[in-house]
Amino acid sequence: MESRILDNLLSFLLTFMFPLKMLLRAYSLCILMIDIAWVVVNAICAIFQSTYELFKPPPLKSVQMETALIIGSGRGVGRELAIQLASLGAIVICVDKNQGNNQDTVDFIKHKGGSAIGFVCDVIRRENIDNLATKIKKELGFVSMLFYCCGIPSPRSLLTKPPQDIHETLDLALTSYYWLIDRFMPDMKAKNHGHIVALTSVAGLSYIKDQIPLSVAQFAVQGLAESLMEDLRMNKIDGVHVTLIHIYPFIVSDDNTDLRLRIPSYFGTTTSSEAAASILDSVRRSRAEASVPKRLLGLARLLRVLPRRATALLRDLLDTGVDFA
Incomplete structure (x- = not known):
């Protein structure tokens, strides 16, 4: 008798649980379909928005009274970034290990009526960075913009200098940059305001012959830049921006006329002044990624999605190297 009652009870429970499981599965499937539809719709909207911004870019934000820290301001694109930021009303902190070059940049900015202060620092050592950050925060307070312009070689140095040691290259291009971000980004997060700018050379898109350490560092x-973007997104911090700039193919000075590119009519070369103006245009529009020249950003994205063989053929065609005429 008891066995029959137990069997009837189990039969009832199984009969009741079966439709319940079916309902739960149906509910889960509906939620999944809604999530997929939401992702697809938003992805399509993002594509349309990106296409729209090609023809009508976002407005330029003001950098007036922003405090911009430029690492590597003694020469090249770092110097031009400092000068142009100062002309836009930013307070520029110039940092370079070459005291003479750095002071020339500061003096030039002040002569033009801008606001600048210089610090001499070899950022390859962490204790130097810690001391620099302490001085800057004590004397100037909050740093709202960080530009790191070290670790990007000129085309001439790529051809005339031997490959660097992997530790030295990574320390200069990556590790020192990480330490700087670690010292200044927490304040940006706390205020929900700031901008980190990461500059990478062509080596961050494609291998350069006999320069494996450089390519590794730039990749x-x-x-690092993409990780920072995800960190900000996951923590829902929308007032701090990260801009990744691919300097492609090369930034050269006006007097370097002995360089020969495979397709000079399309790639060409650009001056440091023109490159800095292009970088600041992308930064002031809060773009997540840009290139110098701008038209080659699509190439960087294309190389990420094509099959390996196709990217190899494309790199052979474009030939990212340079020769002396």
């Missing part, structure tokens, strides 16, 4: 800088 790593790209990964």
Whole structure:
């Protein structure tokens, strides 16, 4: 008798649980379909928005009274970034290990009526960075913009200098940059205001012959920038921006006329002044990624999605190297 009652009870429970499981599965499937539809719709909207911004870019934000820290301001694109930021009303902190070059940049900015202060620092050592950050915060307070312009070689140095040691290259291009971000980004997060700018050379998109350490370092800088973007997104911090700039193919000075590119009519070369103006345009529009020249950003994205063989053929065609005429 008891066995029959137990069997009837189990039969009832199984009869009741079966439709319940079916309902739960149906509910889960509906939620999944809604999530997929939401992702697809938003992805399509993002594509349309990106296409729209090609023809009508976002407005330029003001950098007036922003405090911009430029690492590597003694020469090249770092110097031009400092000068142009100062002309836009920013308070520029110039940092370079070459005291003479750095002071020339500061003096030039002040002569033009801008606001600048210089610090001499070899950022390859962490204790130097810690001391620099302490001085800057004590004397100037909050740093709202960080530009790191170290670790990007000129085309001439790529051809005339031997490959660097992997530790030295990574320390200069990546590790020092990480330490700087670690010292200044927490304040940006706390205020929900700031901008980190990461510069990578062509080596961050494609291998350069006999320059494996450089390529590794530049790929790593790209990964660091993308990790920072995800960190900000996951923590729902929308007032701090990260801009990744691919300097492609090369930034050269006006007097370097002995360089020969495979397709000079399309790639060409650009001056440091023109490159800095292009970088600041992308930064002031809060773009997540840009390139110098701008038209080659699509190439960087294309190389990420094509099959390996196709990217190899494309790199052979474009030939990212340079020769002396």
